[in-house]
Amino acid sequence: xxxxxxxxVILRLPLYVRVLSQLESRGIEVASSQVLGxxxxxxxxxxxxxxxxxxxxxxxxxxxxxxQLKNELRQILGLDRTWTMALVGVGQLGTAILSxxxxxxxxxxxxxxxxxxxxxxxxRAGDLIIQDVRELQETVRSKGIAIGIVAVPxxxxxxxxxxxxxxxxxxxxxYAPFRVHVPPSVWVRDxxxxxxxxxxxxxxxxxxxxxxxxxxxxx
Amino acid sequence: xxxxxxxxVILRLPLYVRVLSQLESRGIEVASSQVLGxxxxxxxxxxxxxxxxxxxxxxxxxxxxxxQLKNELRQILGLDRTWTMALVGVGQLGTAILSxxxxxxxxxxxxxxxxxxxxxxxxRAGDLIIQDVRELQETVRSKGIAIGIVAVPxxxxxxxxxxxxxxxxxxxxxYAPFRVHVPPSVWVRDxxxxxxxxxxxxxxxxxxxxxxxxxxxxx
Numbered sequence: 001x002x003x004x005x006x007x008x009v010i011l012r013l014p015l016y017v018r019v020l021s022q023l024e025s026r027g028i029e030v031a032s033s034q035v036l037g038x039x040x041x042x043x044x045x046x047x048x049x050x051x052x053x054x055x056x057x058x059x060x061x062x063x064x065x066x067x068q069l070k071n072e073l074r075q076i077l078g079l080d081r082t083w084t085m086a087l088v089g090v091g092q093l094g095t096a097i098l099s100x101x102x103x104x105x106x107x108x109x110x111x112x113x114x115x116x117x118x119x120x121x122x123x124r125a126g127d128l129i130i131q132d133v134r135e136l137q138e139t140v141r142s143k144g145i146a147i148g149i150v151a152v153p154x155x156x157x158x159x160x161x162x163x164x165x166x167x168x169x170x171x172x173x174x175y176a177p178f179r180v181h182v183p184p185s186v187w188v189r190d191x192x193x194x195x196x197x198x199x200x201x202x203x204x205x206x207x208x209x210x211x212x213x214x215x216x217x218x219x
Numbered sequence: 220x221x222x223x224x225x226x227x228v229i230l231r232l233p234l235y236v237r238v239l240s241q242l243e244s245r246g247i248e249v250a251s252s253q254v255l256g257x258x259x260x261x262x263x264x265x266x267x268x269x270x271x272x273x274x275x276x277x278x279x280x281x282x283x284x285x286x287q288l289k290n291e292l293r294q295i296l297g298l299d300r301t302w303t304m305a306l307v308g309v310g311q312l313g314t315a316i317l318s319x320x321x322x323x324x325x326x327x328x329x330x331x332x333x334x335x336x337x338x339x340x341x342x343r344a345g346d347l348i349i350q351d352v353r354e355l356q357e358t359v360r361s362k363g364i365a366i367g368i369v370a371v372p373x374x375x376x377x378x379x380x381x382x383x384x385x386x387x388x389x390x391x392x393x394y395a396p397f398r399v400h401v402p403p404s405v406w407v408r409d410x411x412x413x414x415x416x417x418x419x420x421x422x423x424x425x426x427x428x429x430x431x432x433x434x435x436x437x438x
Contacts, residue, residue: 008227010422013418013421014418015414017417018396018398018414022397077418078424079417083420092318093319096311096315099311100312100412102411102413106413106416108413147416147420147423170422170423171423173419177321179237179258179259181257187419187422189416191410191412191415192321194321194325195233195234196408196410197325197366197392198232198298198325199230199232200366200408201297201366201390202229202232203229203390203406204389205296
């Protein structure tokens, strides 16, 4: 097992957990690397390589124990506990995030919400009272919040990220359409459906038979 | 230039476009691979390797022309045109997607919305009248819709994906927390903030000093 696990492998681990949960709910006890690879749209060899980073889960020719592998991967990912989160920005997007049930179901609890707009501060959003963003640092520390969610316009994104980092937060889920700069000890992930769409269109453009990529090379 | 561009490179191209746009808006005309790499949190060598797939953009020791590179990458990604999309599922999530301004700004237009719930069909959602999902195929064909957005509960996800594929759609943005199966000619990308969070916690768990990954290896 290597200490240097490529980030691309770590990004796939939650997908393994999801697929294994689906298989488990269908009563399937053992899954081959072929089956797992089909779900993740990667090769069986890559599945074996991915999982080998974390130990010898499978037995040659026998496949993986679905429930055991799921539980181990959940533990590796830190999903065997709950996580607290602070939301910054309670506009339209932030409100949708607060009302999204998927976080809580998976053990991610938004325990504080902040905004810079005095018109919003003090009003109720779900179970929370929206706080002034100037209280961010104190609240994050007193509640021991682990993860920050940035749901502010692009122009405010870096300032909010800086405030989260200053408050000691090490993980940021960034919805602002902006690449934020953080120290290497902080993990930022962007949630941006537009960026996702923009990597789909690369393929659609190609399949639609419009001018091939090769002709765009600058020589 | 290679025909076999790794998917991970394609996924980074929209991020280059975003960073280049940010640099351009700040009046910066030339950027080194170091600067681009800092934004993307990858090495300058990887930046050069990524961009080399698409031609010789940079000049040794002189960096990249910001505007030119941005425009070329936009063209490569198919962003120099507009794209039409169909939304399936107009519940809480679908409604938030419809009201999200980011798609339209970047040339992605939702031109039809569908739901299976008779209580929703026929009512207005933004500029659209919600249609019965049974009209999906006909509408996608008559409007020449390129991309489908799946915003239904997990249990309905595969059925909707199948219907989109049957209607001729080649690109799917999937918000359902479920891995959908599609033919190899169709490109599916998941938008799932929970999966994203789950890859952050891997790192937080490690930095929090709780039991190290190495001890989890099954031997």
